[in-house]
C-alpha cells in the first residue's frame with residue numbers, strides 16, 4: 001500500500017543508504033541492518049505511526065521473539081516434519097521442503113536469507129466497507145486460492161481463513177524482491193528477504209465532502225485497515241511459515257514489518273497494519289512447546 005506523507009529520498013541521497021538512510025540503517029554492502037539481531041528485530045517490528053498497536057521504542061519484544069533473537073537454533077527438523085504430517089500440513093503449504101535451503105543472494109559469499117518479512121495485502125474495497133464483515137469466510141473472494149495463485153508478489157499468501165498459497169509456485173528457496181528497499185539496493189538484495197503476504201482489506205479515509213476517487217478515477221487512499229487486522233488462523237499459519245523458513249536457514253530469521261524496511265524511502269508501504277505481535281508470538285510459542293522447545 002502506498003503512503004502519502006513520506007519525505008522523498010532523492011537520487012542524490014541514495015548513496016547514503018549504506019550509512020543508514022533507512023529507518024533501521026540497512027548497509028547495502030553487508031546486506032544487513034545495523035545492530036545485533038535483537039536490535040534489528042526491535043527496529044524492524046515498529047509498525048506504521050498511524051497504527052494503534054505501536055509499542056514504545058526500545059520496548060521488549062513479546063515471547064518468544066526476544067529469546068529467539070539471542071539463542072542458538074536447536075529446532076529438530078524431523079520433529080517438525082512429524083508434527084506437520086500429524087496435522088495434515090504439507091511442507092509446500094508453509095514455504096517449501098524442509099530439506100532444501102532458503103534463498104541466497106548472488107552477492108559475494110552468497111549470503112542466505114536473513115529477514116522474514118510480514119506484509120498485508122492492503123486489498124482496497126474503497127467505500128464498500130460492508131465487505132469487511134464477511135472477509136473471514138472461506139468463500140470470500142479474497143480467501144480463494146485463485147485470487148492469489150498467479151500473483152507476482154511475495155513467496156506465500158495467507159488468507160483470513162488460514163489457507164496458504166504459493167504464488168506462481170514460488171517458495172522460500174526462490175530469491176524474490178517485494179520491497180522498495182530491495183529495489184533501491186538492486187539485485188544484490190535479491191534472496192536476503194523472504195516475503196509473506198497476509199490478506200487484509202482496506203477502505204478509504206475521507207475528510208467531510210471529499211470524493212472517494214482522485215483525479216485519475218482511483219480510490220483516494222486505503223488508510224483504514226481492518227480491526228482486528230488478522231485472524232487466529234492467519235497467525236497460526238504464519239507461525240508455521242516462520243518455523244519452516246528458520247528451519248531451512250538453520251537460524252531464527254529476524255522478523256520484520258514491510259513498513260519498517262521501507263521507512264525513509266519515498267512511496268514506501270505501510271503494511272502490515274494492526275498486526276498483533278503478542279498474538280503471533282503466542283502462536284509461535286504454541287508450536288515451539290509442541291516441538292519440545294522452550295517458550296520464554
Ligand SMILES: [Zn+2]
Pocket residue numbers: 001118119120258269271
Ligand atoms: Zn508489503
